[in-house]
Structures are given as C-alpha cells and as structure tokens.
Amino acid sequence: MPDINSVLAGYRLRSLIFTAQFTQVYEVVEVQSNRHFAMKILLPEAANQSEHRRTLFNEAEVGVKMTHANVIRIVKVNRDPKTPHFIMEFFPAGSLRLRIQAKDLGFVKEHARKIFKGAATGLAYMNASGYVHRDVKPDNILVNSVGDTKMIDFAITRKIPTGIAKWFHWRRRPQGTPTFMSPEQIRDEILDGRADIYSYGCTLYELTTGRPPFRGTTQSDLLGRHLTEKPAPPSAYNPDLTDEFSAFVLKMLAKKKTDRPEHFHQVLIQLQQVKQIYKSVVEKDTGEY
Numbered sequence: 001m002p003d004i005n006s007v008l009a010g011y012r013l014r015s016l017i018f019t020a021q022f023t024q025v026y027e028v029v030e031v032q033s034n035r036h037f038a039m040k041i042l043l044p045e046a047a048n049q050s051e052h053r054r055t056l057f058n059e060a061e062v063g064v065k066m067t068h069a070n071v072i073r074i075v076k077v078n079r080d081p082k083t084p085h086f087i088m089e090f091f092p093a094g095s096l097r098l099r100i101q102a103k104d105l106g107f108v109k110e111h112a113r114k115i116f117k118g119a120a121t122g123l124a125y126m127n128a129s130g131y132v133h134r135d136v137k138p139d140n141i142l143v144n145s146v147g148d149t150k151m152i153d154f155a156i157t158r159k160i161p162t163g164i165a166k167w168f169h170w171r172r173r174p175q176g177t178p179t180f181m182s183p184e185q186i187r188d189e190i191l192d193g194r195a196d197i198y199s200y201g202c203t204l205y206e207l208t209t210g211r212p213p214f215r216g217t218t219q220s221d222l223l224g225r226h227l228t229e230k231p232a233p234p235s236a237y238n239p240d241l242t243d244e245f246s247a248f249v250l251k252m253l254a255k256k257k258t259d260r261p262e263h264f265h266q267v268l269i270q271l272q273q274v275k276q277i278y279k280s281v282v283e284k285d286t287g288e289y
Helices: 050-063 098-102 105-130 163-167 191-209 220-227 243-252 264-273
Strands: 010-018 023-030 036-042 072-078 085-089 139-143 149-151
Touching: 010 036, 010 149, 036 050, 050 072, 050 085, 085 139, 098 139, 105 139, 105 149, 105 191, 105 264, 191 243, 191 264, 243 264
Parallel strands: none
Antiparallel strands: 010 023, 023 036, 036 085, 072 085, 139 149
C-alpha cells in the first residue's frame, strides 16, 4: 500500500481512516487545489481480482451519480491495474456502528430525530433515483457531532429493475448483512425500496435499544427468524421508547413488503407523525418533514 505523505494520482495521503477486508480509506489532499477528500483503494492482494474490482467500481459508478446532502458523493474513479481507487467527498465523522460499540446511546437519543430523518431522506433520494442500497445498517451511516448524516458504501447497490427486466431474474446467493436483511432479500427476490425500509427499521431498532431485532445461534437460524419470527417491540428492551415509535419501527419490519410503508417519503411522513421518540425527551413540533 502507498505510504502516508506519498502522492498517488495527484492526491497526497494524509491519514488512514478505515481498513476493511479488501479496502482501505484514506484522508487525502488534492495536490493541485489543496482540497481535502477521501480515497477508497483496493488492497494489493485484491487489486487484480475481478470480483473485488467489480465491487469497487460498482460502488464508484453509483456514487458518481448521487448528489444529495445525505449521500456521500464520489467525484473521481481511477481504474489503475495496481492501485484501483476512487475519490469521494471528505466527511469527518465516524459511523453509527462506532457509537453503538462505544455504548454511546445518549448521543443517539440527543440527535435521534435528526439522524433518523437524515438517513431516511438520503435513502428516499437513492430509491427515487432508481437504486436499492441493499446494505442499510449502522456501519454504513456516517454521523458527525451535531447529527448530520451521510449514507455510504454502495458496493452491493443495484438498479431497481423496470419494464421487461422485471421478468428476468436469475437467483443467486443472497448478498447483504444477515442482521439487517429483509425476507425478500434473504429469498433473493427482485428488490425495491421496501427492502431498504426493512433494513432501516432494523437499524433504528438497534440504535434505540442497543440490540438488533433478531439474533441467532447460527447464520441460518438468524435468517430464519427474519422470515418467520415476530419481533418484540423496541420498547420491550428500552422502556423509555414511546409506544408510537415502537409501532412505527414494527411497521417497517413487516414480513410482507406490502405491509410496510410504500416508500421512504411515506416513512418520513410517519416519522413526523411520531410526536415523541423517547418518553423522557419532549420535542418541539417543527411542523415539517
């Protein structure tokens, strides 16, 4: 991998932000303009493997088309054989997963409505642009100290099929994160935005209770629970949550997608109708969604 302070394709590497199984993310500075960006690069052992390159470039191609305050913007793609990478806007913030790991549910409580609304607004934009994110989870939502959010990681994001494409669907091994996958994603059916709504419901559940709606002794057991088991209301694990918020989350976790909100704009309207998320927090009614 390139060294810190080295220059790669016109960008000076300043610091390593994150390391995943096959990629690393760096804070970088564009030498020509002195502007800060982030660079996601494939690790050397993955750089020449077609599957990993395809995943990286899929994420890049989706992100280049996104222009929204709640979705990370990808600005440049480099298909170099040895150091394939892309450049994205720099958003100095950690993921909601880090907040959960630090047991910082007080931060989530303080900024709950802003975080939930921001993530749903970003997903509404992605779905309306014709994409299903397919991996909505706390790990893929960045949040800064005042609760501003950005959806990230479009590695397995796909176009919502329309027209004749709806009738051609080859089943393959389901992709996604088992803790947050909708029943139809587990069954590898054709997905629309309601699959993201289910995953978003799982995300809100964990953010407000500290645990996901379902746990399993094995992956197969966990996936089976998504398909058949009725989740306990979030208020069963956090009595400070209101019944109306619990009902809002449970509606998004309906097994049949037709029983969930139809799209994220509906989710946003229903979130606005929840007067209080936490019993101990009296919120001001802004009258907007």
